[in-house]
Amino acid sequence: MPLEKIVLEQDRALGLWLINEDENALVPHLSEEKIPESFTNPNKRLEWLSARLLVKVLLESWGLPYHGIAKDDHGKPSVAVHGYHLSLSHSYPYVAALIDKHQPVGIDLEQPKAKLLRVGPRVLHPDELSDAGSDLVKHCIYWCSKEALIKFYGKKDLTLAENLIISPFLKEDAGEITGKIIVTSDVTVVPLYYSVHPNFVMVFNKRIAT
DSSP: EEEEEEOOOSSSEEEEOOOOHHHHHGGGGGGGOOOOTTSHHHHHHHHHHHHHHHHHHHHHHTTTOOOOOEETTTTEEEEETTTTTEEEEOOOOEEEEEEESSSOOOOEOOOOOOOOOOOOOHHHHHHHHHHTTHHHHHHHHHHHHHHHHHHOOOOOEEEEEEEEEEEEOOOOOOEEEEEEEEEETEEEEEEEEEOSSSSSSEEEEEOOOO
C-alpha cells in the first residue's frame, strides 16, 4: 500500500494512500480488528482495512499507539482513546484520512464521473449549478466540498442544496474556497482547501487560527 502523501503538523495530520495489495497483505497489520461481516464487496473490505491502517500510520508518525476508531451516536468517527477528531474518505483505490487534535475535520475525495453531472440539479444550489456549468471537475469539487462539510458538521440532518452552500470560485489545480453550513438561523463559515489530481479531487477543511 504505497503512501501517496503525508502532511504532519503539530496538531493535524493528513494522509493519502493508493491501495495495490490484496486483503491478506493488509490484515496482519491490523490483527486487533476484524472486518464487519456485512462488508462482502472485496473493494469495500480493502477500503475499510486501508483507512484504519492509514490512521495507524499517521498516529505512529506522532509517536502514538493506535487503538482503533470510535464512532458517536451520529456515526461520526474519532480516534479511539486519544479522542482526536477524525475524517475518512475513500474512492477505490484511493483512501484519505485527516486527524486533528482539537478541531472538527471533514475530508472527501472523489473520482470525477459523469453521474455527478446527472445528480447536480439535486445536490447543488442554483447558483452553484450555474457556476459549475458542464465542467465535470468543477462539479466534483462542489460535491467533495459538500461531503467534507457534512463530515465536519457530524450529523446527517442536512440537505446538500439548501444547508450546505459553496461560494463560486475560479477552478485551478488547487485553491481555497468558502463553505457555509446553514441550520435555521445559524451560519457556520468553513474555509476549505481543494486539490485536483489526475485521477481524483480532494477537499478538506482548513484549520481555524485560535
